[in-house]
Each structure stands twice: as C-alpha cells, then as structure tokens.
Amino acid sequence: MFLYPALIAGFAFVVVPPLVHLINMLRHRKRQWAAMDFLLSSYRKQRRWMRLRQFLLLLARLAVAALLVAMLCGWTGGDKLLGVLGDRSTHHVVILDDSYSMGDVSGGVVGNPSTAYRRALDALRLLQTRIAASEGLHQLTVIRTSKASFAISKGNESGDAIADLSAQTVTGEDGLLARLMATAASPIRCDLVPATDLAAQLIEAVAADQTNVYVLSDFRQREWGTPQRMVESFEAMSESIDAVNMIECAATPSRNLAVTNLEPVQDVWVSGVPVVVNATIRNYSSAIVKNVAVGVRVIRYGDSVQEINALEPFSGQVEALPAIVIESLDPGAEITKSFQVYIAEKGTHAIEVELPSDAVALDNKRVCTLPLTDVERVLIIDSDVDQGAAYALSSVLNPGGQVRIGAVPDVQPPAFLRSLTLDTLKPYRAVYLVDLPEVTDGAAEVLSEYVRSGGGLAWFLGESVDAARYNETLLVSDRQLLPGRLDEVIELDASDDKKTGDLAFEDDDTFVQALKNAGSSIMSLVGLDRSWSLAPPLEGDEESEAIQYRVALARSDSLPFVTEHRVGDGVVVTVLAGLNRDVTNWTSDPTFVPFVLLANARLWSGAAFATSKTIGWPLERTYSNESYFPEVKLAAPALAPPRPESELAAKPIVDSNGQSSATVVRVVADVVGRIAAGEADGSEAETLLQPGLFEWELLKTTGGAEVIPLAIHIESGEGDLTLADTGEVRSAFMPLEVQFFSSSDWRDQNQTTQKSSMTLLLLLLLALLLFAEQALAYWASYHVASGAGPAGVIHRHRGRGEAPGVSFGLAATHGGGDAS
Numbered sequence: 001m002f003l004y005p006a007l008i009a010g011f012a013f014v015v016v017p018p019l020v021h022l023i024n025m026l027r028h029r030k031r032q033w034a035a036m037d038f039l040l041s042s043y044r045k046q047r048r049w050m051r052l053r054q055f056l057l058l059l060a061r062l063a064v065a066a067l068l069v070a071m072l073c074g075w076t077g078g079d080k081l082l083g084v085l086g087d088r089s090t091h092h093v094v095i096l097d098d099s100y101s102m103g104d105v106s107g108g109v110v111g112n113p114s115t116a117y118r119r120a121l122d123a124l125r126l127l128q129t130r131i132a133a134s135e136g137l138h139q140l141t142v143i144r145t146s147k148a149s150f151a152i153s154k155g156n157e158s159g160d161a162i163a164d165l166s167a168q169t170v171t172g173e174d175g176l177l178a179r180l181m182a183t184a185a186s187p188i189r190c191d192l193v194p195a196t197d198l199a200a201q202l203i204e205a206v207a208a209d210q211t212n213v214y215v216l217s218d219f220r221q222r223e224w225g226t227p228q229r230m231v232e233s234f235e236a237m238s239e240s241i242d243a244v245n246m247i248e249c250a251a252t253p254s255r256n257l258a259v260t261n262l263e264p265v266q267d268v269w270v271s272g273v274p275v276v277v278n279a280t281i282r283n284y285s286s287a288i289v290k291n292v293a294v295g296v297r298v299i300r301y302g303d304s305v306q307e308i309n310a311l312e313p314f315s316g317q318v319e320a321l322p323a324i325v326i327e328s329l330d331p332g333a334e335i336t337k338s339f340q341v342y343i344a345e346k347g348t349h350a351i352e353v354e355l356p357s358d359a360v361a362l363d364n365k366r367v368c369t370l371p372l373t374d375v376e377r378v379l380i381i382d383s384d385v386d387q388g389a390a391y392a393l394s395s396v397l398n399p400g401g402q403v404r405i406g407a408v409p410d411v412q413p414p415a416f417l418r419s420l421t422l423d424t425l426k427p428y429r430a431v432y433l434v435d436l437p438e439v440t441d442g443a444a445e446v447l448s449e450y451v452r453s454g455g456g457l458a459w460f461l462g463e464s465v466d467a468a469r470y471n472e473t474l475l476v477s478d479r480q481l482l483p484g485r486l487d488e489v490i491e492l493d494a495s496d497d498k499k500t501g502d503l504a505f506e507d508d509d510t511f512v513q514a515l516k517n518a519g520s521s522i523m524s525l526v527g528l529d530r531s532w533s534l535a536p537p538l539e540g541d542e543e544s545e546a547i548q549y550r551v552a553l554a555r556s557d558s559l560p561f562v563t564e565h566r567v568g569d570g571v572v573v574t575v576l577a578g579l580n581r582d583v584t585n586w587t588s589d590p591t592f593v594p595f596v597l598l599a600n601a602r603l604w605s606g607a608a609f610a611t612s613k614t615i616g617w618p619l620e621r622t623y624s625n626e627s628y629f630p631e632v633k634l635a636a637p638a639l640a641p642p643r644p645e646s647e648l649a650a651k652p653i654v655d656s657n658g659q660s661s662a663t664v665v666r667v668v669a670d671v672v673g674r675i676a677a678g679e680a681d682g683s684e685a686e687t688l689l690q691p692g693l694f695e696w697e698l699l700k701t702t703g704g705a706e707v708i709p710l711a712i713h714i715e716s717g718e719g720d721l722t723l724a725d726t727g728e729v730r731s732a733f734m735p736l737e738v739q740f741f742s743s744s745d746w747r748d749q750n751q752t753t754q755k756s757s758m759t760l761l762l763l764l765l766l767a768l769l770l771f772a773e774q775a776l777a778y779w780a781s782y783h784v785a786s787g788a789g790p791a792g793v794i795h796r797h798r799g800r801g802e803a804p805g806v807s808f809g810l811a812a813t814h815g816g817g818d819a820s
Contacts, residue, residue, distance in 0.1 A: 014069070017061035053779055060773035067766045071759060088136040091167065091208035093241075094124060095195045096180075097217035097249075098144045101718040103185040104218065106359045107251025117185040119249040119743040120216040121177075126750040127214065128177055131170050138170040141202055146186040147675055148195035150616070154676035159198035160205070161677075167206045187362055187615055187691050189715040192217065193229050200237035212243045218250035222717065224724035227732050234736060244738045246729075247746050253721035255285040257292065257355050258363035260334065260716040263611050264341075264351075264370050266511075267601040270406030271346040271372040279353045279366075281326060282334040284719045290328045292356065296321040298341055299350040299693070299709065306705045308635045308697045310643045315635070315695055315707050316350065324353070346372050348609075350693055350709045363719045367693045367711045368611040376429040378600070380411045381436065383464055387411065389434040389579035392587040396596040407600060417443040425450045430603040435462030435578045438469040448479040452568025456603020457481065461532050462578025463489060483549035483563040483574050487535035492528050492555055502528040503553050503561060510552040511564060511573070511602035515594055523553075527585045531577035533559055549574075570606035573599050612711035615691050618670040619710065621698075622653070625665045628706075629699040632667050637692025637712075644687045667696075 098117060105113035124142065131138040142165040151162045160166045164180055192215065203211055213234075217224075224230075234244065261280035269275060279296075283289055299316040309315040324337045343349055348371045355364040378397060382390035394409040410428070414436055420443045425431065431450070433439075439447070451457050459482070461470075467486035474481040492502055501524040505516040515522060549565035552573075563574045579587050586592050619634065630650040635643050650665035671688040674680035694710040726740045741749070 014062055014065045016065060017058060021058060053776060057773065057776040060769055060776055064766065064769050064773060067762055067769065071762045071766070088210070089139065089208045090131070090134075090136060090210045090212065091139045091141065091203065091206050092127065092131060092170075092212050092214065093199050093203060094127070094140070094142045094214045094216060095192055095199055096120060096124065096142055096144045096164075097192060097215075098146050098183070098186045098188075099190050099718055100185055100187050100362045100714060101220060101360065101721060102218055102249070103362055104250060104253065104256075104359050104721055105361075106254040106721065115185060116218045116249040116251070120247070121181055121183075123216055123247050123249065123743055123746050125177060125181065126747060128170060130750050139167045139206065139208065140165050140170050140176070141167055141199070141206070142180060143195045143199055143202075144183075144186070145190045145192050145195045146188040148198050149188065149190035150672050151198070151676040152194040154673055156676045157198070157201070159201040162198060163202065166202060184686075187689065187714050189718045191223055191229070193233050196230065196233040200233070200240070203237055203240050210243075211241045212245065213241050215244070215246045216249055217246070218721075219246070219248050219724045219726065219729065220250070220720065221722040221724045222720050224729050227729055231732055234733065238736050244733070244736060245741065246726075246738055247741045247743060248723075248726065249743045250721070250723060253286075253723065254359040255287070255289065256359040256363075256719050256721055257289065257329075258282050258284060258360070258716065258719035259294075259353055259355060259366040260363075260719075261336075262351065262353055262366040262368045262713070264368065265338075266605040266608070268376070268406040268597075268604055269370065269372050269608065270375060270404070272344050272404050273406050274340050274342045275370060275372075276338055277341055277351055277368075277370075278336050278338050279324065280334060280336045281329070281355065282716075282719070283329040283331055284721060286331050286722075288328060288330050289326070292326040292329070294324040294326065294337065295354040296324060296339060297352045297354075298343070299352065300343060300345065301349050301707055301709055302345040302347050305707045308633055308643075308645065308695050308707060310635055310645055311641050313637075313641060313643075314350070314693060314709075316709070341370065343370070343372055346374050348372070348708050350711060352693070359721060360719055362691065362714060363716070365692070366713050367691075368713075369609075369709050369711045370611065371609045375406050375408050376604070377408045377410050377427055378430045378432065379416075379425070379428040380409050380432045380434070381414055381416055382411065382434040383414050383436050383462075384434070384580075388581075389460060389587075390432075392579060392592070393432055393434075393596060396593050397600060405597070420446045422446055422449050425455065428455070429607060430456035430458065430600060432458045432460070434460040435464045435580075437464045438466045439473050441473050444473040444476075444479055444481065448481060448567070451481065451570035451572060451606070454569040454607035456570055456600075456606055457572045458599060458603060459572070459574045460578055461486070461574065461576055462580060462583070463530075464578075465532070467532070480547050480565075480567050481572060483547055483560070483565055483572075484534040484537065487533045489530050490533045490559065491530040492557060501526050502556050504556060506551040506554040506560075510550050511598050512552045512562070512595065514598060515591060522591055525585075526589050526591060528555060528561070528577065529583050531555065531559070531561055531583075533576070564602065566606075571602055573603060612713050615689065615712050615714055616672050617712075618668050618673070619688065619694060619712075620666055620668040620670075621650075621696050621708070621710075622664060622666045623650070623698065624663050625650070625652075625701075626663055627701060629701060630665055630667075631699060633697040634669060635695040635697070636687050637690050637694065646687070 097120065102115065102117035102120065104116045106116075108114040128140065131140070141163055143159065143163045147162050147164070148159075151157070156162070165176070168176060170176065199213065203213075234241075258281070259279060260282045261278070263278060265276040265278060267273075267275060279294065281292075281294065298319045298321060299314045300319065301316040305316050307315070321339065321341070324339060326335060326337070329335055341351060348369050350367055350369050352365065352367040358364065380390045380393055382388075384390075390409075390411045394411060397405055397407040397409050399405065407429070417436075417440065425446065431447070447457060465486070467488070470482065471485045473479075475485060503523045503526045505512065505520060505523070508516075510516075547565055549563045551560045551563055553562035555561050561576055563576075565572055577583050581587075586595075621632070632648050632650060634646045634648055636646070638644060646669065648667050648669060650667035652660040652662070653664045653666050654660050669688055671680055671685055675685055675689075691712050691714045694712060696708045696710060697705055698708065699705050730738050730740060
C-alpha cells in the first residue's frame with residue numbers, strides 16, 4: 001500500500017543498473033593478443049565464482065533502486081511482511097457515541113457542514129486503515145451507544161447481537177465499514193454506560209493477546225462532568241484491556257437554541273373553542289440571543305383529508321401563524337411563549353414550531369397534536385330540591401348564546417345513582433356531585449372505575465353529607481375518591497382583614513394557577529361561613545395515608561377548602577362545602593366562573609389523548625374493528641419528500657387472561673424492540689426512529705379513509721454543547737491510563753505514524769544494501785595493494801587464481817582496468 005500511488009511509475013528506475021551493465025559490456029571489443037589468451041584461460045577457471053559476485057552486486061543495486069522508489073511512494077505495507085513471523089492478535093473495541101448532540105455542525109465549513117459524528121466516522125476509518133496495514137491478527141468490534149441503550153432497556157444483554165461489528169477480522173478491504181459509514185447521528189439521548197457494559201462482555205468473550213478500547217464521543221459537560229458511572233464501568237474491565245484511547249470529535253460549540261416543550265394548555269379541547277398552546281425555548285449558548293423569530297404552523301386534518309400524500313411534508317392543510325418573537329434570552333435561560341389556535345373542525349390536528357438554523361438542527365423543531373372533539377356531556381347531580389348549585393354550575397358550563405364552552409350539562413336527581421353503571425357514565429366527560437347525603441357502595445364502585453379509566457369527578461360537600469357513610473364507601477379498598485377522611489364541619493371565625501377575605505391560594509401548580517397569577521386579592525370578596533375538615537389518617541390506615549392531594553384553595557385559618565388528587569388516569573376535585581348562600585357567596589363572585597371552567601378543564605384532562613410521545617416509544621393505535629379495517633398505513637417524517645410508507649396490520653387485543661377482544665384491535669410498530677432484539681435492519685431504524693409528525697391512514701368500514709397524525713419528539717437536554725475538561729476526565733479515570741486525542745490530532749497521527757515507522761525501516765534497509773553494494777563492488781573489482789615492494793615494484797591485490805591487474809564484467813563499472 002502506498003501513500004502516493006502516482007509515483008509508482010518510478011519503479012521503472014529499477015532497470016537503470018542492468019542498462020548500465022549492458023552499456024558497459026558494449027565497451028568490450030575482441031583483440032588478438034597473445035597475453036590475453038593466458039588471461040582468458042585463467043578467467044575460464046574462475047568464471048562461475050566471478051559471475052556469482054557480479055550477480056549479487058547487480059541484485060544489490062536493483063534493491064537499492066527499488067527501495068529509493070518505495071520511499072518516495074510512501075510504502076506502508078511492510079508490516080504485513082513482518083506479520084508472517086508471528087501470530088499475535090489484537091482486539092480493537094470501539095464505542096461510538098451516536099447521540100443526537102453528535103449532529104453538532106460547529107466547526108464545519110459554510111455550505112459543507114461537518115458534524116461531530118462524521119468526524120467520529122472518519123476517525124474510525126483511519127483506525128481501520130492503520131490496523132489493516134499493521135502486523136499480526138487484528139479484530140474490530142464497534143458498538144453504537146443508541147443500539148446499546150435500546151438493548152439494555154429491553155433486557156437484551158447480548159453484546160454480540162447488538163454490535164455493528166463483533167470481532168471482525170480486519171483486512172485491507174474497504175467494505176468492512178461500509179454500512180457504518182452510511183449512518184448518521186441518531187435522534188436519541190443516551191449515555192455510554194450501556195455500550196461500555198456490552199463492550200466488557202465482548203472483551204471477555206474474545207481471546208486476544210492485546211485489547212485496545214477506543215471511545216469516539218463529543219465529551220459534553222452534562223455527561224462527562226461527573227463520569228463516575230463511566231469510571232466504574234471501565235474499572236470493571238480494567239484487567240482485560242491494555243490501552244484506552246478517547247477521541248474528542250466535537251469542535252468549539254456554536255450558538256444553539258432548542259424547543260424543549262410544546263403542548264396545548266389543559267382545557268376543554270373542543271372544536272370551535274380557542275386553545276392556548278405553550279412553546280418553551282431554551283438558550284444553550286454561552287451568549288445572550290436577541291430578536292429570535294419562532295415560526296408557527298398549524299396542520300389541519302379533517303374529513304377532507306382521506307389519504308396520505310407522501311409527496312408533501314404533511315397530508316393536512318398547512319397554515320402559517322404569526323411568528324413568535326423572543327426579544328432577549330440569557331445564556332442557559334428558558335422562556336415559555338403562549339399563542340392561541342382556533343380550529344373549527346373536529347378531529348386530530350397538529351401544531352409545529354421551528355427555530356432558525358443553528359448548531360444542532362434536530363432540536364430546532366417540535367410538533368404536537370391537538371385532538372378536538374365535538375361538545376361533551378357532563379353529569380350534574382344536586383340533592384337540593386331547588387337545584388340552585390346545579391343551576392350555577394350549568395350556567396357556567398353552558399352559558400348559551402354565541403359563547404361556546406364545549407360542555408353540555410345533564411342535570412339529574414340523586415335517584416340517578418341507584419341504577420348507575422359504568423356504561424351509563426361513559427358518555428359523560430365529567431361528573432359533578434353536589435351535597436349528596438350518601439353514596440351507595442355500588443355507586444362508589446362504579447365511580448371508582450370511571451375515574452380510574454380517565455373520568456373526572458367533582459365533589460361539593462354540603463352539610464347534608466353523612467361523613468361516616470362517605471368515609472366507609474369512598475375510602476374503602478383502593479377507591480380513594482376523597483382526599484382524606486371527613487371529620488366535622490368547622491365554622492370560620494370572621495376575619496377583620498377585609499383585604500384577604502376567607503379564602504386564599506395555597507399550593508403551586510394546581511388547576512387554579514391562572515387565578516393565583518392574578519394576585520391573592522382576587523379572592524378577597526369571597527365569604528365562607530363553614531366547611532368540612534379532614535381528619536388526620538388513622539394509625540395503620542394505609543388507604544388514607546397513600547392519598548397524595550394538593551390544596552388549591554385554603555381557608556383563612558389554613559384548613560383545606562378545595563383539593564385535587566389523581567386516581568388512576570382520572571382526577572378528583574373536592575370542595576369541602578356546599579354552594580348554598582347561607583354557607584358562601586362564592587356563586588355570585590366573579591371568581592366562581594373561571595374557577596368552574598378551570599376545574600372542568602382539569603377534570604377533562606384525565607381522558608385527554610397524549611399530544612406527543614418521546615422517541616423510542618412504540619408507535620401504536622387502538623381502535624374498533626367495527627369502524628375500521630385491520631389494514632393500515634403509516635407514513636414517517638422525512639427531511640424531504642417523498643416520505644416512506646409502511647403497511648401494517650392490526651391484531652386483536654389480548655387481556656391478562658389470554659382472551660382476545662372481539663371488537664378492539666391494536667396496530668404496533670415497535671422499532672426499538674426490534675433493534676434491541678437485533679431484528680431491525682438499518683433502513684427500518686432510519687425510517688421509523690425519527691422525530692416529527694407520523695400519519696396513520698385508517699380505512700373506514702363504511703367507506704373512505706381517515707388520516708390521523710401522531711407527534712414524536714426528542715428528549716431534551718442534548719442541546720447543551722458545553723465541552724468537558726479532558727484533564728478532569730483523565731484524572732477521574734486514574735489509575736487507569738487514558739490517552740486523549742482531538743479528531744485532528746488523531747488524523748495526523750494515523751497518517752504519519754505508519755509512514756514514519758516504514759520510512760525508518762526502509763532507511764535501515766537502504767543503508768544495509770548500500771553497504772553490501774559497496775562491499776560487493778570492492779570484492780569484485782581491481783585494487784592497488786596498500787604497500788609497494790622493493791625496487792619500486794608495485795604489488796596488486798588479486799583474487800585467488802586471478803591474473804594480476806584484470807577486471808571483467810560488472811566490476812569494471814566501479815574501477816580498475818579492463819581487457820579492451
């Protein structure tokens with residue numbers, strides 16, 4: 001192998017010594033001379049010996065010419081010749097970081113950006129080239145961190161199945177790394193510990209005289225600032241490895257901003273009702289940024305979109321909204337911007353925000369879905385004959401006129417609970433129970449199942465409540481439909497402070513946070529006479545102790561008044577008083593309307609669909625086979641159309657007893673599970689393991705089709721490009737010896753190390769050959785003796801049996817006389 005193959009033509013120089021010899025032979029001409037007959041007779045006796053010396057001299061000069069040309073061509077293949085002398089084996093284990101921060105284009109050239117991952121692949125290629133030209137047997141193992149993380153998360157600890165290359169013998173063929181060189185940084189946030197653990201397993205399984213470990217990473221501060229887990233992983237295999245080389249592939253970080261969150265505010269997501277969406281942007285740069293425009297787009301899906309259009313980025317109708325402007329954002333700071341979206345058509349729609357291009361492209365864009373339904377029914381049951389509380393709640397939830405809230409109240413008497421079933425409650429999005437004297441055990445069981453499946457339940461506990469009966473039925477077993485055991489009704493002392501009132505905000509991040517942000521004085525006009533108190537949990541009462549509730553509103557004496565807690569997938573809001581006017585004037589206060597709307601939004605949130613999923617989760621869709629056929633299509637996002645499509649088939653859901661559902665089916669695309677099992681090929685992983693907007697196409701049994709978007713987002717955090725201090729990392733790994741290289745240093749070393757060693761070897765061989773050539777030339781040529789005899793007679797050195805003063809053939813080119 002030659003570094004400069006264009007100079008191989010210089011090997012024609014090897015023919016120069018034979019040409020010189022032939023030219024010299026032309027100088028010999030036949031002359032009739034009596035003395036020459038004596039010389040020829042002597043020459044014939046020594047001809048074989050002389051020709052041997054001349055042949056060796058010619059070979060030496062040919063070798064000198066060949067070595068000179070080989071040095072000029074940069075020959076690097078000499079170690080292979082030495083490798084035949086021994087069978088020493090070396091195992092090279094490469095841990096390749098392919099987390100999405102390796103997609104950092106910092107340090108690249110404008111118009112041709114080079115990512116940190118590309119520099120890692122170049123370093124791997126240089127390693128393969130060097131060891132292919134080295135002596136002995138070399139085996140190469142490469143493990144990508146994303147595949148290792150998937151495998152460990154799925155319980156697959158077989159390193160041999162996960163490694164891209166597992167103890168592959170390195171030859172001079174270029175195809176060994178062909179598949180790896182075609183990969184790109186994954187959209188996964190992962191550390192190197194799973195890959196290191198699997199590498200240790202492979203190191204133990206492969207017998208080798210020497211084992212070298214190479215870590216190709218960007219060495220960011222968030223991972224390597226405290227590398228204790230990595231150190232422990234390397235210490236576990238320290239006795240099995242001989243060298244650790246860490247190649248830093250990142251450049252000095254450029255500016256990077258990231259969209260870390262995008263989601264609609266929990267509310268009644270109903271078509272025709274404006275929805276507020278929050279977008280959170282973080283500045284991972286070391287400098288302040290100003291006047292950053294964030295693009296916003298709405299992708300509308302409705303009845304008009306009935307098939308996937310793979311030739312466009314989205315099958316839905318795209319509408320650009322006014323850009324969001326970030327005036328200023330400090331280094332490391334985060335800001336949340338809100339904007340409003342109005343969609344009149346029901347269905348699942350999508351929202352996308354995008355930042356301008358910067359160092360990491362993957363975190364500049366984020367998408368979420370917005371599932372909008374038609375109006376939803378809510379159930380209100382009021383024990384009061386006048387149903388004043390029911391009227392107050394209904395007036396807020398459905399004010400009528402042109403104001404659209406999205407809720408349709410259904411007011412029923414307490415007798416409605418007697419025949420209550422789960423099927424009866426399913427049509428209702430939330431249930432409001434006002435001052436009911438008691439709740440039967442059967443009704444409590446149905447309410448518990450309803451809430452656990454995502455329903456919302458609100459209590460307004462007036463003085464008609466039978467506390468003992470409530471505690472007995474609502475807190476038994478795992479129902480947990482109250483925040484705690486009801487104790488007694490406690491009157492509130494009249495407050496002399498007219499500014500604060502009888503109610504105040506308590507915990508943060510409750511459903512009344514929007515009211516709390518308006519200031520505490522907003523509740524100053526609300527009066528309260530009395531309310532229920534909560535008893536402390538009884539000793540050994542595990543049910544009560546397990547309930548974790550938050551206090552949204554408290555009385556002026558700090559006793560809870562409004563609480564919220566989760567039960568399964570649903571939410572329970574408890575108001576520890578009724579809404580009668582002799583108890584409180586709250587229904588006539590302006591804060592009652594937003595309170596009910598915010599409470600209703602929180603109650604609805606339990607049954608709300610997820611607006612996005614983190615990448616790596618299975619792509620799945622559950623539906624009724626009475627409405628849709630099992631065959632579905634899935635379109636994946638792509639950098640540019642056309643988008644790849646997959647055809648999948650839904651299967652019946654199997655319960656814990658092994659029984660298949662007759663009507664409910666599920667379609668699943670679990671690419672992570674297939675990668676962990678070693679079943680997914682590179683194209684499948686590249687297609688389905690992407691953030692962005694996927695699209696399901698479902699065929700309706702009644703005819704036509706429906707396209708439903710699915711939003712996938714990356715896990716935040718990799719956008720922080722701060723580099724770790726390599727000196728501190730090296731110190732953390734002590735006493736294990738670790739060599740650090742930058743990608744440029746690694747490139748330079750691998751390009752010059754082999755050349756330098758071979759150049760030194762060639763120089764030594766050249767010196768030896770030159771010395772041998774001179775010795776052979778001296779041996780085969782005529783020379784004057786070192787001393788003179790008496791009377792001025794000159795003694796000449798001659799070989800055994802040679803005539804004095806005669807030289808023939810190749811020796812004549814070096815000196816002495818000839819017979820011409």
